[in-house]
Amino acid sequence: MLPTNNAVNGVPSDATMAPNPSPSSAAAALGARPLVLIVEDVDVSASLLCVQFRKLNCIPHRAENGQVAIEKMYLVLMDLHMPVMDGFEATKIIKSSSDCNIPVVALTSDTREVNYRRCTEIGFDECLTKPLKADQIKELLAKYVPGHTSSD
Structure with a gap:
C-alpha cells in the first residue's frame, strides 16, 4: 500500500493497508506487527486508541470516518x-x-x-x-x- 504522510494531532492518518483477515493468520503467528485501522472522528479518542495499540506492538493508522477508511484502502x-x-x-x-x-x-x-x-x-x-x-x-x-x- 502507499501510505501518505498526513497526521492529525500526531496520529497517522495513512490508512492504506489491506485488512488483516484473522488474528490467527500466519503473519501474526510469526510476530509481525499487526496494522490496525482506527476509524474515529474525535481526535482525543483516536490518539488514545493509537497509544494503546502502539503499546501492544501494533501499527495504528487513522481515518476520520468510514468513507475515508474505505477510500484510503487503495x-x-x-x-x-x-x-x-x-x-x-x-x-x-x-x-x-x-x-x-x-x-x-x-x-x-x-x-x-x-x-x-x-x-x-x-x-x-x-x-x-x-x-x-x-x-x-x-x-x-x-x-x-x-x-x-x-x-x-
Missing part, C-alpha cells in the same frame, strides 16, 4: 509465490472478506499461462510481470488511487 501489490501464505491464498481472503473492493494487482516473475488463469479465477484486478517500471507504477496509481497526482 491498492495491494501482491507477489504470487511467497512462503507461509502465497499471494493466491492471501488474495482469496482479501477478496472474500472485503466489502470495499480493494484492488489487488498480482506481481510475478513466473509468466506461465496457468498463473494468469489462476489470477483471473481468484479475482486479481491485474497480473503484471516483475520488475515494475516507473511508468507502470504511475499507471497503477492513476487507475486505482482516486485523485493521486505524481510529484514528477
Whole structure:
C-alpha cells in the first residue's frame, strides 16, 4: 500500500493497508506487527486508541470516518509465490472478506499461462510481470488511487 504522510494531532492518518483477515493468520503467528485501522472522528479518542495499540506492538493508522477508511484502502501489490501464505491464498481472503473492493494487482516473475488463469479465477484486478517500471507504477496509481497526482 502507499501510505501518505498526513497526521492529525500526531496520529497517522495513512490508512492504506489491506485488512488483516484473522488474528490467527500466519503473519501474526510469526510476530509481525499487526496494522490496525482506527476509524474515529474525535481526535482525543483516536490518539488514545493509537497509544494503546502502539503499546501492544501494533501499527495504528487513522481515518476520520468510514468513507475515508474505505477510500484510503487503495491498492495491494501482491507477489504470487511467497512462503507461509502465497499471494493466491492471501488474495482469496482479501477478496472474500472485503466489502470495499480493494484492488489487488498480482506481481510475478513466473509468466506461465496457468498463473494468469489462476489470477483471473481468484479475482486479481491485474497480473503484471516483475520488475515494475516507473511508468507502470504511475499507471497503477492513476487507475486505482482516486485523485493521486505524481510529484514528477
